[in-house]
Amino acid sequence: MMYGLFVRRALLGGLMAWAIAGVATAAEEIKGPACVSDAGHLSINGKRSYGTCQGGTPVTLSNLEAPPLAQSCTTPTGQDWPCGRWAAYFLLEMVKNRTVTCRVRGEDAQGNKVALCLVERLEINQSLVNQGWALAAGTEGRYYDAQDQAKTQKAGLWQGTFLRPSEWLARNK
Numbered sequence: 820m821m822y823g824l825f826v827r828r829a830l831l832g833g834l835m836a837w838a839i840a841g842v843a844t845a846a847e848e849i850k851g852p853a854c855v856s857d858a859g860h861l862s863i864n865g866k867r868s869y870g871t872c873q874g875g876t877p878v879t880l881s882n883l884e885a886p887p888l889a890q891s892c893t894t895p896t897g898q899d900w901p902c903g904r905w906a907a908y909f910l911l912e913m914v915k916n917r918t919v920t921c922r923v924r925g926e927d928a929q930g931n932k933v934a935l936c937l938v939e940r941l942e943i944n945q946s947l948v949n950q951g952w953a954l955a956a957g958t959e960g961r962y963y964d965a966q967d968q969a970k971t972q973k974a975g976l977w978q979g980t981f982l983r984p985s986e987w988l989a990r991n992k
Contacts, residue, residue, distance in 0.1 A: 847923040849876050849932065853914040858906035858952055859885030859984075861914070861936065863921060877931040878921050880944045882957035884984045885910075889991070892981035902976055906952035909975070913946065914938055951975020954983060 851864035854872035865875025885906055886892075892902035921934035936943040947953035948965040951974030955962035970977045982990070 849878065849921045849923065849934070850918055851875070852917070853919040855907055855911045855914065857885065857888045857903065858910050858947060859883060860931070861919065863919060878936065879927045879931045879933045880947070881924050881933045881935050882955065882962055883944055883948055883953040884956045885947060885953040886976065886981070886984045887988060890981070890984060890987050892976055892979050894979040900979070902981060906947070906975065909950060909952045910943070910947060913941070913943060919943070951977045
């Protein structure tokens, strides 16, 4: 009697684990061409019209902080340069005329999908940090390693001085 109860509980536990694993692997995926809003935001299957992305599914790239289009940085000689536009251009070159696949991890406060995105096998999120066009955020340790490497190489934003994008946004609302 006790053995039968143990077997039923083990079987039920196994079925529940299988069902949960099935749900976890069935995460939402969005695919299509991408319209670049800025270095941290895309619109999958959106089109550029009148200077902004229209339609499609808005996506915020997860685990990074990227400069908004209007953000300026300073060169080592003290000159301002449009680092937000340069970062967005880097992202545009990565996704232009390619299919982008985004694996949705949740939603942000604006209702945008928060996702890890790839173009072919290249992870867009990490590439932005690797090349110095975005900063690590969240809990992904490998992004911090990539950020340290970009900083050492003075790549992207690190070629001069800049405010962290969240700080820049807070000062320039």
